Amino acid sequence: MSEGIGAVIVGAGLAGVTAAIGLRRRGFDRPITLVNEEHEFPYDRPPLSKEVLSGDRSPQDILLHPATTYGEHGISLLSGTRVRAIDRERRVLMLEGGKALGYEHLVLATGARPRCLKLRRAEASSSDRLFYLRNMRDANGLRPHLARDKHLLVIGAGFIGLEVAACARRLGCRVTVLEAGQRVLERAAPPEVSRFVQDVHRENGVDFVFGAQVIDISEDDHAIAVHLADDETRTGDVVLAGIGALPNDDLARDAGLPCDNGIVVDQQCRTADPHVFAVGDVAKAFNPFLACHLRLEHWESALQTGEVAAAAICGEATVNDGLPWVWSDQYSLNIQFLGWSEPHAEKVVRGEPGKGSWSLIQVLDGRVIGAVLVNAGRERRPIERLIKNRTAVDAAQLADTGIALKQLAV
Secondary structure, three states: OOOOOOEEEEOOOHHHHHHHHHHHHOOOOOOEEEEEOOOOOOEOOHHHHOHHHHOOOOHHHHEOOOOOHHHHOOEEEEEOOOEEEEEOOOOEEEEOOOOEEEOOEEEEOOOEEEOOOOOOOHHHHHOOOEEOOOOHHHHHHHHHHOOOOOEEEEEOOOHHHHHHHHHHHHOOOEEEEEEOOOOOOOOOOOHHHHHHHHHHHHHOOOEEEEOOOEEEEEEOOOOEEEEEOOOOEEEEOEEEEOOOEEEOOHHHHHOOOOEOOOEEEOOOOEOOOOOEEEOHHHEEEEEOOOOEEEOOOOHHHHHHHHHHHHHHHOOOOOOOOOOOEEEEEEOOEEEEEEEOOOOOOEEEEEEOOOOOOEEEEEEEOOEEEEEEEEOOHHHHHHHHHHHHHOOEOOHHHHHOOOOOHHHHOO
16 A cells, blocks of 8 residues: 555544545555544444434444454544644644644545524533433433333434334333424425324324424423423423434535535535545535435435545546435334425325335326335335436326336336
């Protein structure tokens, strides 16, 4: 392996690790340094709100790669290390503690952080019974509180909130979900899917309060209380807030790189600086298929953008043209969201909700644009082909479970 400044990747989640391994797989023979703010070896985040909280999987079980992988690939892993600033003119990173790290290629995989509650009293935010869930430390802190007969208050009925609610019910907790909107998964799912998911949670004993505007939190020796704007108070043993995420784009912004709810990059994940790339949750990448910039907080997007950046650094012409795809596991449900949603699209139900697998497919101008798949993962690939090929479809055939979707996606 030749000497000299090579690639530095800031962030050791799925996107960053994928970029590092992807570089080596493509023959990149210069040094690679992976800067990891956490002390743990790089791990997969989706299990944190499910199998790790439930105790079904240990932290070792969710490592992205065995610990020996980084040495075997000649990747220097700097754990417990934070980057303070980027000097783009000199191509140098300033690390906490005053050390400097030079680069030829820089990949920013800094991810996102939980959106925090805006409370009346600043001190309320420091309660040791209030949790967010983003990393291993969060999961390890929350898990002991999810004991049988404890009461968990969940603020936010998005993916994280509902996954933790399902896990807590399985562990025997009483669960109340406080949602500012009027239905679960309001930003992600059509109303029909929201009603179905909400009904499943209610059948499993979850209580919901909608239109719940949280204004403050208080606690005593025995309980924590969430105060709502309508003068109502909900009391429990512990609170989990899952109200969205914000991109960690401060480093890029301070370095003068264009940011707009994420670091703006082209279809090869390159920023306005040809030596700097951004991948994963922090990247607002141009998608040529959709002809717009998107910031996706999805596992698949992290994987794909990591590969695209590695390919671009190695001179390949790969572009970031994948479809948005995200999934959530709740109770016995696997719910997959593919493509995108449009208010005026026709909604085609394939199968019967509540009776095995079913899908809600959205059709616009005679073509599939997106779908929600409930325990119907086998249909993802043909629906993906229908969307990407812009195949003209008949709604009646889509709804007919006697016709295999792969027959329509030729």
